[in-house]
Amino acid sequence: MKSHSERTGLVQSIERAFSIIEALKEHQELGIAELSAQLSLDRSTVHRLLATLRVLGYVNQNRENFKYSNSLKFFDIGHSVVRSLGLGRIAMPFMKALAEETQVGINLAVMESYSVVYIEKIESQSTIRATLPLGVYMPAYCTGLGKMLLSCMDEKEIRDVFRSSDEAASRSTPHDNIKLRRYTANTITNLDLLCEELANIRKRGYSLDDEEYISGLYCIAVPIRDYQGRTVAAMSAVLLKIIGTDIQSKAQDVLKKLIAAAGSISAALGYH
Template identity: 50%
Template sequence: MGDSKKDNRHVQSIQRAMAIIETLDKYRELGVTEIAEKLGLERSTVHRILSTLKALGYINQNPTNHKYSNSFRFFEIGNNVIQSLGFRRQAMPFMQELSTKSNEAVNLAVLDGKYVIYIDKIESPATIKVDLPVGKRMPAYCTGLGKVLLAHLPEITVRELFEDEPLIRYTKNTITDIDELCQHLAKIREQGYAVDNEEYVEGLLCIAAPIWGHTKNVVAALSVALPKFRYSDDDDKIAHIRDILLDVARRFSISLGYQPPHIDS
């Protein structure tokens, strides 16, 4: 009964507008009929909503094929949210230190549902680089940053996030079973860091650590991404970068007001 009353307070037109925005985010550019078919809506309803969003500056229309796409207004809003969080400004000295010490690409990300969003990065000075652009939205279950963020959610929450769709296999190393993923996340939680060993992109190795806030919750994740060929399974070099990452992530967390648990000597 309570749930029914809550549902009745939802505004249907807003729900439909958001569904259209998310569909355009997934497919990039679609016509009115295509959107209507994918969402099971009347063509006239879709056209009316698109016209409103276009007038407000949230939707663009291609003058050649007349199809619609999301505008840069969403990027502007997202960037403002990131700036208001203060992570980029506070993180930069730590990211610069990590970049200098590792000589590899450094990334900062937050969790958005079942996805991880890159909110800042420092590129590697090397000629051959790992390019993960700011604003990139990637599946959390097969990336180092995403896994370390998922690892600090309750297991039931992780299962609910992925219950409606299968875990897609991107490489031979991608985990596609939810039970195996939950076991893997438990290990990440225990050891304090995650490794993406060519699970999303072949040839890419990523080591990620959590960033804790003053409420003792994980608020972001920091990673070092490197082309795997450059290390040739050199465990000592990889362990050295991991240790640098964990030290920097710990001090970044402390700067945010996090108090690490006391460990008796």
């Protein structure tokens, strides 16, 4: 009798690899024996496919229990798909209206490889402005947009990926241990403090960047969610810290309008 792959013309190894990916998506973390039993595949086959997926960066292995999970490479792919489907096009009318109403710069960004990438922006009409290029990777841990997106990840993953500025790189992790490098006097360079900051962002629903990446900039960021409730991007308002201005009062006024605009974009993406 012909196998399912032979009957349908599918490539068996690819079909099996994706069955592993789907199983990991459903159960978050599984070992070789568990995958073998669930998928009715030989352990040697499962081991070989996992080894390939791991080398390619699509799965991670927990160094404590040796089980496997899907990597954030799928998160990166998903963001690319969202952009290709027109996230920027959908968001732009709301961004323009927000920029007009608040008279500040507005940015839209996604997460890729634990960095933040600006995909759309509207610069402030002020004579003094911050020019942030589109498509350039910027550190997530010290930007309002990046911290908003990082707050959607669990603390264990954050601790696996990042390390304090004075901590040596670990050889036992599958990631490269991104060092919390200092950019300004306000940059968070301690991993415990970063995790605490992200926990606070999860509670209040928005993030702040008070001159942590660029001196003189105060940024507020909120999430953009899709029809499944997943955070697929973040949008920020950029305020300039000018001597004599009440930045806190201005920020609170802008925050209300930023949340409303983000809600409208999320609704346009099917979020209810």
